[in-house]
Amino acid sequence: MKGSLKQLLRLMEYLRGHLLQFSAGIAMVILMSYTNGVIPVLIREAVDRGITTGDYGLAIRYGLFVLLAAVLNGAFSFTGRYLLVKSAQHAVYNLRMDVFRAIGRHNMEFFDRTFSGQLISRITNDTERITRFLSFRLRMFVYSIFLILVSLYYMVRMNVFLALVALVTIAVVVSINTTYAMKIRPIYDRIRHQTGVIASLATGTIAGVKTIKSLSVEENVQEKFSRENEGLYSMNVEATKITALYGNASFLILGLAMSAMLYYGGKGIIGGTLTVGELVAFLTYMLTMMWPLRALGFTIGDIQRSLAAASRLFEVIDSAPEAVDAPDAVEIEDPRGEVEFKDVHLTYHTGRTVLKGVNLKISPGEKVLVTGPPGSGKSTLVKLIARFYEPDRGKVLIDGVDVRKIKTKSLRRIVAYVPQEPFIFNRSLKENIALAKPDATMDEITKAARMARIHDFISSLPSGYDTVVGEKGITLSGGQRQRVALARALLLNPKVILLDDPFSNLDAETEKEILNDLETILQDKTAIIVSQRLSPVKIADRVIVMENGSIVEEGKPEELVRKGGAFAKMLESAGDVHDE
Numbered sequence: 202m203k204g205s206l207k208q209l210l211r212l213m214e215y216l217r218g219h220l221l222q223f224s225a226g227i228a229m230v231i232l233m234s235y236t237n238g239v240i241p242v243l244i245r246e247a248v249d250r251g252i253t254t255g256d257y258g259l260a261i262r263y264g265l266f267v268l269l270a271a272v273l274n275g276a277f278s279f280t281g282r283y284l285l286v287k288s289a290q291h292a293v294y295n296l297r298m299d300v301f302r303a304i305g306r307h308n309m310e311f312f313d314r315t316f317s318g319q320l321i322s323r324i325t326n327d328t329e330r331i332t333r334f335l336s337f338r339l340r341m342f343v344y345s346i347f348l349i350l351v352s353l354y355y356m357v358r359m360n361v362f363l364a365l366v367a368l369v370t371i372a373v374v375v376s377i378n379t380t381y382a383m384k385i386r387p388i389y390d391r392i393r394h395q396t397g398v399i400a401s402l403a404t405g406t407i408a409g410v411k412t413i414k415s416l417s418v419e420e421n422v423q424e425k426f427s428r429e430n431e432g433l434y435s436m437n438v439e440a441t442k443i444t445a446l447y448g449n450a451s452f453l454i455l456g457l458a459m460s461a462m463l464y465y466g467g468k469g470i471i472g473g474t475l476t477v478g479e480l481v482a483f484l485t486y487m488l489t490m491m492w493p494l495r496a497l498g499f500t501i502g503d504i505q506r507s508l509a510a511a512s513r514l515f516e517v518i519d520s521a522p523e524a525v526d527a528p529d530a531v532e533i534e535d536p537r538g539e540v541e542f543k544d545v546h547l548t549y550h551t552g553r554t555v556l557k558g559v560n561l562k563i564s565p566g567e568k569v570l571v572t573g574p575p576g577s578g579k580s581t582l583v584k585l586i587a588r589f590y591e592p593d594r595g596k597v598l599i600d601g602v603d604v605r606k607i608k609t610k611s612l613r614r615i616v617a618y619v620p621q622e623p624f625i626f627n628r629s630l631k632e633n634i635a636l637a638k639p640d641a642t643m644d645e646i647t648k649a650a651r652m653a654r655i656h657d658f659i660s661s662l663p664s665g666y667d668t669v670v671g672e673k674g675i676t677l678s679g680g681q682r683q684r685v686a687l688a689r690a691l692l693l694n695p696k697v698i699l700l701d702d703p704f705s706n707l708d709a710e711t712e713k714e715i716l717n718d719l720e721t722i723l724q725d726k727t728a729i730i731v732s733q734r735l736s737p738v739k740i741a742d743r744v745i746v747m748e749n750g751s752i753v754e755e756g757k758p759e760e761l762v763r764k765g766g767a768f769a770k771m772l773e774s775a776g777d778v779h780d781e
């Protein structure tokens with residue numbers, strides 16, 4: 202409870218700047234409850250003072266009052282809704298920005314541990330729930346509570362007994378609807394989840410259609426889809442049953458209460474303790490309150506859920522580091538491109554120790570091939586240079602400065618990392634290349650593309666650099682993707698370039714072409730090339746062989762061949778494969 206209050210207050214803080222608007226919205230909603238709650242009293246006056254006495258002038262006057270109340274009610278409802286939705290949208294805009302910024306500050310380990318679907322759902326579903334809470338649920342809550350209070354006030358003044366009947370009805374209907382909300386919610390959650398399962402199954406099938414067709418497994422896929430689809434169908438049927446049952450139960454209770462009122466009210470009128478107008482007012486109150494009472498049941502359960510959504514968002518914000526850079530972080534103005542590992546150890550969050558005391562010094566301009574069996578820690582090694590992960594023990598230094606002490610902006614200018622499967626965004630080629638420097642001039646972009654030898658291909662396209670890649674745009678081959686990624690990295694003119702298994706998805710011909718170009722591209726740069734294939738050895742000054750998280754061999758390629766150790770064996774078996 203204390204926690205919920207804290208979340209609510211923190212959520213309210215997001216309204217800062219719009220607090221006045223929000224409060225005015227709430228005030229409008231209270232006025233709306235009042236105008237609605239007073240209508241039955243006006244009807245009573247019209248009946249008792251006008252209709253039953255035959256004073257039509259008075260009846261018409263009260264009729265006009267009812268009209269006025271209805272018009273005011275509409276005006277309050279419109280303004281209240283507008284003000285609350287506007288301030289809620291403003292609050293959620295700020296909250297969403299905070300979450301998105303926090304996601305940007307999180308380190309790689311956070312993304313390893315968190316499902317991306319979960320994060321997407323937080324930014325979309327959770328924020329949507331909070332918008333609904335601040336603009337709709339809260340409005341319904343305030344409106345219902347005040348309407349009930351105003352109605353009970355006038356009812357008690359008219360007839361205490363009938364007011365008690367109304368009170369009991371309110372309590373029963375609210376509890377029926379709260380129970381209904383409690384029962385239906387888990388089903389709705391399952392329906393939402395199942396809809397997600399079906400959506401991802403459909404997306405997966407469409408994305409993997411080539412594989413599915415080539416393996417002729419359409420039937421299996423359809424069977425799976427049909428099973429999931431049936432699941433969704435039965436959940437919806439279950440939900441409908443519950444809705445039909447509870448929905449009607451509320452109407453039944455209300456019907457019972459109105460019959461009781463008619464019975465006792467009728468007796469009261471005959472006995473002279475109640476007027477016809479009062480009975481009409483009571484019946485009108487019951488009808489007016491019906492919808493807010495049902496909404497109240499939902500709102501009560503929803504407050505907790507919305508606050509839980511808020512706390513999930515706050516968790517993403519709070520668990521992110523305040524700033525990516527250490528307070529004493531420095532910029533390296535004129536980098537030389539020296540890289541050094543000093544007794545580096547790393548254990549991933551899964552508990553797997555991947556680097557076990559790596560010591561390595563790479564001179565400026567040196568080209569190093571890092572090779573070794575799968576899972577030996579090659580990629581991890583280069584990722585530490587780009588500070589995607591930080592060592593548990595030891596240090597990674599660039600030009601003698603610990604990478605943790607280099608400002609991220611500076612580090613990104615010195616070190617470029619080209620991943621094994623570069624991500625090409627669904628944007629123009631120009632934007633894809635200039636990703637890290639959106640204000641790059643066309644000259645800079647074409648220069649980088651020329652170096653990566655992709656300029657001619659891009660120029661041959663009808664829309665050139667404005668060609669959109671990806672969905673509904675052109676599709677790039679593996680080699681072209683690697684070249685776009687290379688151009689992207691080269692645009693910043695980095696001193697150190699990390700190529701993480703750049704050839705694994707390429708055919709031998711493309712690999713050869715890129716390798717030839719790399720020799721020129723990497724001329725004045727320090728380069729670390731991770732590769733299980735040994736072809737890059739021809740541009741390497743030094744080879745590092747890793748096994749099980751340690752460097753087991755290192756030296757000039759020809760020295761290692763002479764030595765006849767691990768590298769020589771790898772070369773030999775690679776040669777065997779080629780000879781076959």
Ligand SMILES: Nc1ncnc2c1ncn2[C@@H]1O[C@H](COP(=O)(O)OP(=O)(O)OP(=O)(O)O)[C@@H](O)[C@H]1O
Nearest residue numbers: 313549550551555574575576577578579580581582
């Ligand atoms: N982000 C991560 N979280 C947890 N474990 C990881 C992560 N990245 C890699 N690993 C594990 O660490 C080990 C070393 O991985 P790494 O990618 O560094 O090896 P590699 O030598 O480059 O392998 P490959 O040649 O197959 O790419 C593997 O067992 C891998 O499963």
